Amino acid sequence: MIPIPAVDRASAPVAPPLGDAPLPDYVSDLEQAAHYLDDAQRALLRRAWAVGAAAHVGQTRKSGEPYITHPVAVARVLAEQGLDVETLIAAILHDTLEDTPLTHEQLVSEFGATVAELVDGVTKLDKLQFRDRQEAAAESFRKMLLAMSRDLRVILIKLADRLHNMRTLGAQSTEARRRIARETLEIYAPIAQRLGMNLIKAELQDLGFRALHPWRHAVIDKRIRTQPVVRRESLVQIEANLAQRLAKEKLNHRLVSRVKSPWSIYSKMRAEHKSFTQVMDVFGYRVVVRAVPECYHALGVVHAAYKPLDSRFRDFIAIPKANGYQSLHTVLFGPYGSPVEVQIRTEEMDLIAERGIAAHWSYKNGGEGPNSAQSRAHNWINGLVESQKSTGSSLEFLENVKVDLFPDEVYVFTPKGDILSLPRSSTALDFAYAVHTDIGNHAVTARVDGRLVPLRTKLASGQRVDVITAKASLPKPQWLEFVVTGKARTAIRQQLKQLEHEDAVQLGHRMLDRALETVDTSLERLPAARLDSFLAEHRYPRLEALLADIALGNRMPQHVAAALLRESTGRRRPVERSDRPEDKILITGAERGVVSFANCCLPIPGDEIMGYHTAGRGVVVHRLECPNVADYRKSPDRWVAIGWDREVRGDFGAALRVELDNRPGALAQVAAAIAEAESNIDRVEYLERDAHLAVLRFAIEVSDRRHLADVLRRVRRLGVVLGVQRI
Template sequence: MSDILELDPEELVAQVRAYNPKSNSDMIRDAFRYGDAMHEGQYRHSGEKYFTHPVAVAMILAEMQLDDATIITALLHDVIEDTKSTYGAVTDMFSSEVAELVDGVTKLTNLQLSSSETKQAENFRKLFMAMSKDMRVILVKLADRLHNMRTIRAMRPDKQAQKSRETMDIYAPLAGRMGMQWMREELEDLAFHVLNPEGRTSIIRRFIRLQKESGDVIHKITSDIRVEMEKTGIEAEVFGRAKKPYSIWRKMQEKEQSFSRLSDTYGFRVITRNEADCYRVLGAIHQRWRAVPGRFKDYISQPKSNGYRSIHTTVSGRDGKRVEVQIRTRQMHEVAEAGVAAHWSYRDGVRVENPFAVDPAKWIATLTERFETAEDHDEFLEHVKLEMYSDQVFCFTPKGEVVKLPRGATPLDFAYAIHTRIGNSCVGAKVDGIRVPLWTRVKNGQSVEIMTAEGQSPQATWIDIVVTGRAKAAIRKSLREEDRERYVKLGRELARVAFEHVGRKATDKALSTAAKQLRLDNSDELLARLGSAELTARDVVSALYPEAISVEDEIDVAAAVVGLEPGQTFNRAQCCQPVPGERIVGITYRGKGVMIHTIDCQALEELADDSGRWVDLQWHSGKHPAVHSVSLDITISNDAGVLGRICSLIGEQNANISDLRFMDRKPDFYRLIVDVDLRDIEHLHAVMLILEADSDVASLKRHRNLDRKP
């Protein structure tokens, strides 16, 4: 948009009314005049009146067809920060909604997102909090940054560099994550112009030279695609463009290729009437040109979380040049252009009913879910950068299965993406059949083969090699498991509690004597084995005081678990229903204390990346009361007296039935879920053994209910 010389609200009002005839034009005019008055006497570095900037921001948002509140916020976004206006004044003159938005933008403006890591992490938390409160705050901030980058030449060179780096690192990736690819590309290119003007100029010169040598490639290929559409009778719009200089530069760096060898420097877009036509277009293009292996992505059948839907394919087009083609419907295209902002778009005075526009609240919830659990600054910042800054690459297993990874990932990330066991035992990798170091960055379309060996375990240096949260969490977990000092510390706590339970003290002499009795080298070896569950506290106590074990009392339910912090409470996870005697792990939940799971619970797979929430726990050694409910899935014969006999068998094992539910009734069999209160894993085995021995029990298994998560 050209600089605004005359500060007249009518141009903005007309643009808003063009897509929203029901717009409150008077309120927009009032906001325009109020902002102009508040910023009176203030000027930009270029010498223009300062208020030209808020008006330009409002015009950018009007081009995105946003609602009145967002447009008014753009006009007023600096009045609380830079003028004598106040939150209360904005509320009185406009609305509490506008005041909240303006206040949110003001707070974001004060965040130093490119400061030191600790402060940066805390400020990122605030950024995501603002996003979760109202996404429009970020939309105004992004438009604000876009106009500042468009006019950055008026700033001092050092300020230009600082703002450009911040834009490249934070605002451009954020715009991309929100689905506004056009804004991401423009922000990147504007920053690239400042940070590497020679590189950008060289790309543009090469484009001009290429155009002189081969003519208007875009027009030729666009015409070729249109001809194919006419042949197949498909109604579609076709557009082509050269990719942005920064996009070309990044590909040259990643692929380590010169401009002349770089492929797909042009992009083409086909807009169809409906989804079925998208696949018809794909078929026509692949029939006409040869598809490039590994460069096909179907985001229609598997949409991105921000609502993006499109088919991407790369083909060898005219003269063997590779070109990328994106195929989508008109509605998909609108969301692809607006991203998450499509939720607020208006047309003809009403909110656009686009079936592909995502609910911003749900989108931000999925984006920030993992951030909420991060316990320290480094972990939080790592999550943010993984979520915001990384594009994706698609690699293949030797069997042809696709593995999706963030850009910059290594064969180690690939190994952990397949399975933690594969990652932990990785000793080498082949990429496209060639042996490569584990720190090699994998690229789109490559085939990766992982070599493993028994006895291999993760090295501490791997943390710096991998980039995915899953891999980092798995490596840290393995390193923790190898941490002897930690096991010794946990073992000492287990021993202290066990000895106190029988009225004794776990002195160094007592532990050394117990170690000799158990034929171990020393007390540290005993404690390490105790902490790693190779020994039980009962074994250690009975080695010295066998008489104390035989007369011990039942353990208090509230103290059944050892390893909690003082004041921490615990609950058993209902998905796996752990009982004493099983290996367990604790997961911290805000407001819920610690939830304990069996070590093999499938629900833990979803928490593999959140290693900071994992707590090493052990069941208290000793006799537990029969209060731990376990669900059994039983199928029995539909004969007289069978159900009564089954209940009696359970009762004979001193186990109480707390609930019984019929799941399926057939003429010959009943299937039911029986909840049984048990002491420990041995008690469970005894109950299941006696039931399995009954001839009328057709099947019996422990019922796992993953739907009943904490």
């Protein structure tokens, strides 16, 4: 028997001696499920139960049972998966750090550092303060993910914990049941599927469906259990025929019929708009053989028994799914006019298909290669860990993870012939970021099966993709509209923020220099000690942070310049604002995040403009003739003397007021004239309309005043147009 050291009662309960008292039934059930452990390991398991029971003494579940029954039941779920003793001990103690006085150090001394780390990884963050429950759940998930990256067993404990909570959900309130069930269907069941743990995934989905839609679950479940006699007889007939043919080929096999779950039936009915009869009218079987060559032999046998449906064969043995799942899938013409779905796999593949990464601990032969569920799970989690470092918030990260949990995947080839799995509807740009973040950031176009395509092109399985890059190319905000993967979305956002910061630093530098030049100095000529003192006084870690703050309108450049030029007497040297043409800050229109163009007057290159410094928004550009400029004159310190650079890039918004005859085809003529002038139409709206006259507002994009003049000329030439002007 393992000795039980004395524990300080002020910090944690003391576990009672184990003695010879009979074990509770729930502990006996755990030991029976963990039959594969040796005597020493079973003794450790009992010790963990004793410590956990003492720590949770007096605590009960909402059902009224002692709380310790829950963590022991979680350990039993894992024992049924064949997990090692450290995981089972951590499962028994997984709530102790959160809900009892037991400390991390005590767990280390009792059961070792590994168990303590597993328990800590599962522990939620309820003790911290968050704005709402949603944020707390998201941050808890982020912490759990980081722990998963160190040891995958953390997520196994968390999934088992969620599974037992779902099995005992009846004690919760209706609102809590719906919230927990929705979270299970949106997060935990997809994670179980992503890790290849189909048995746990299926039960989580079924329990979540039953809690979320009890009546729908009950109706579908009853229909499944009361199948017509004809269908039951058909199942037996097809199974007997397949078994006979496989036996004649001397294939040592195991043949089982597959029954659809209520959730899978409900999901297919909704997704494919099918009736219950249409979904159920499919027979499913699984053939399990000993070796990979026998899988293909069995495939030939079943194709000889029933004709296969064209284009419905999938070889997941040669090209495994992202979660390590391997099997041959085929669909046959059944003898009763119904499709027959057949899956063919080896015993090891069957174990991995059901248990996923948990199969590693119970199946020691093989499964360690580059296609194993373990290595694929590690790669997926490491990718998520990399992306979470760049996300702005836990909620944003959780949304990215949800995107990455799409059940359907496409499989594409790199130029070297490697296989990449991507979520459904992924684009060439998603592929670029999946290969490497730098490739995505500098992507220009892609070549799919040798043909040049835009980056927004959606990919299909089997395509060969090659990404063309250029060092000068940078991410664009429009990319966020069509990428699908969380990694691509996170990388684009991070890069855009970096580019915006760089633009803000450059603009802030120019603005501060202009302010300093009015007193015949510059940023470079300022004493370093004076600059460092100012940064320290205002808590700026670097000069770049101050310059970005100036560009964003959070500090006025004149005020900063005056403070930097303070004389030893303590007086500030006045800094005058200059409007001389040579003192204007020139903009190209490509300054991201710090220069925007006012919607009230829509300035374009060639217009006389002025800038207004707005806190948090940077410089807002107006035309000098804008009616709102009069109000801005009341705050001269916020004026910014700006002008257009010689090289202006991009398209700029403009608005036209067009009066035309209200007759069929008139609007189309105007739209065609604008298109011929190589201008895009963003939006069209009617300002006035009667039987004879229509007045419309066209929001268009132009490159400069010359481009706008060309558009106006082409529109005026139309016979249906009575008048056109810029507004």
